[in-house]
Amino acid sequence: MRAPRRSGTLQLGVISGIPVRVHFSFLLLVLLVGLWGASSGQPAWFAVLYLGLIFACVVLHELGHALMARRYGVQTEEIVLTPIGGLARLDRMPSGVAELMIAIAGPLVNLALAALLLVVGLGLDLPLDPTIQEGPAALYGLLLLSNLALFAFNLLPAFPMDGGRILRSLLSLMVGDDEATRFAALLGQMIAALLALLAIFGPGQNLVLLLIALFVFFGAGQEAAFNRTRSLVRGRTVGEAMMVRVGTLAPQDSLEYATRLFLAGSQRDFPVVDAWGRLAGLLDRNALLRGLVEHGPDAAVLEAMARDVEPAAIDMPLEEALRRLHGEPHAALVVADSEGLVGMLTAEKLSQWIEVIRRL
Numbered sequence: 001m002r003a004p005r006r007s008g009t010l011q012l013g014v015i016s017g018i019p020v021r022v023h024f025s026f027l028l029l030v031l032l033v034g035l036w037g038a039s040s041g042q043p044a045w046f047a048v049l050y051l052g053l054i055f056a057c058v059v060l061h062e063l064g065h066a067l068m069a070r071r072y073g074v075q076t077e078e079i080v081l082t083p084i085g086g087l088a089r090l091d092r093m094p095s096g097v098a099e100l101m102i103a104i105a106g107p108l109v110n111l112a113l114a115a116l117l118l119v120v121g122l123g124l125d126l127p128l129d130p131t132i133q134e135g136p137a138a139l140y141g142l143l144l145l146s147n148l149a150l151f152a153f154n155l156l157p158a159f160p161m162d163g164g165r166i167l168r169s170l171l172s173l174m175v176g177d178d179e180a181t182r183f184a185a186l187l188g189q190m191i192a193a194l195l196a197l198l199a200i201f202g203p204g205q206n207l208v209l210l211l212i213a214l215f216v217f218f219g220a221g222q223e224a225a226f227n228r229t230r231s232l233v234r235g236r237t238v239g240e241a242m243m244v245r246v247g248t249l250a251p252q253d254s255l256e257y258a259t260r261l262f263l264a265g266s267q268r269d270f271p272v273v274d275a276w277g278r279l280a281g282l283l284d285r286n287a288l289l290r291g292l293v294e295h296g297p298d299a300a301v302l303e304a305m306a307r308d309v310e311p312a313a314i315d316m317p318l319e320e321a322l323r324r325l326h327g328e329p330h331a332a333l334v335v336a337d338s339e340g341l342v343g344m345l346t347a348e349k350l351s352q353w354i355e356v357i358r359r360l
């Protein structure tokens with residue numbers, strides 16, 4: 001499997017074969033919570049311990065999605081923690097019953113944790129009293145309430161909340177995939193707008209709620225757009241959409257020559273082909289710019305190109321190509337058969353092609 005390389009994240013560890021990473025903005029949250037702790041008279045360790053425990057619950061929530069997905073043959077590339085929640089990045093999202101089960105598994109983990117905490121609390125005779133501000137009882141109460149809140153909040157029927165997926169999957173069983181997504185995305189955006197109004201005009205302006213509203217609003221729009229695209233490319237192959245007239249470079253060409261080629265036409269990414277016609281690498285726009293900075297214009301393409309290029313087959317489903325272009329570290333997907341290079345696909349060309357297909 002390709003190792004996904006996400007910038008701005010730090011790997012914490014690997015659970016059940018799934019890398020768990022934390023986004024750097026998370027450190028900001030740790031700082032904020034520490035300050036909140038200090039300002040409300042709590043010891044800083046209390047606030048930070050509470051945060052650690054909550055995020056352990058979030059990781060368990062995401063693991064719930066990931067392990068349920070595995071039962072349906074869907075792999076999880078990584079779990080990322082951000083200040084506004086976790087995200088299990090699945091390698092694909094199935095529809096129908098599988099989507100329903102995967103989506104509901106996360107919130108159910110929080111419900112189970114709340115139930116477990118309640119049982120343990122009763123066993124240890126811990127009082128469940130929100131007015132207690134210190135010690136194990138305060139931590140226990142906060143943790144129990146937080147899990148209930150995570151359960152309820154994630155069930156909001158708005159993308160990209162789990163509730164949005166649950167709604168979408170239930171609707172798709174009745175009216176089909178595309179209708180279901182359109183409706184769920186619209187509802188998601190309406191709920192996001194309401195949350196934003198509440199955040200701005202409600203009691204005590206709530207910045208976190210506003211952030212979540214924006215996150216939901218754009219998430220819903222993205223989901224709808226991605227789904228439209230997916231339904232257009234379904235059943236089609238890379239061979240139908242790829243560019244066949246592709247300019248190539250040789251490994252010993254200079255970066256200056258590559259730059260002239262880059263400026264002369266509309267092609268921005270160049271497959272590198274050796275004297276025997278074999279694919280040697282890819283010089284995409286980023287690699288060219290980086291190469292110019294690091295090695296100068298006289299350096300050979302060989303020094304700047306990416307070598308870890310995994311060519312796509314001509315009969316690869318376009319849906320998969322779309323996914324690879326989104327997750328790929330390179331800006332282009334090279335298409336090759338046993339004879340060598342046959343074409344190339346870039347995100348821009350693909351979206352132009354989709355635009356044409358939509359109008360036909």
Ligand SMILES: [Zn+2]
Nearest residue numbers: 106107154162
């Ligand atoms: Zn979830």
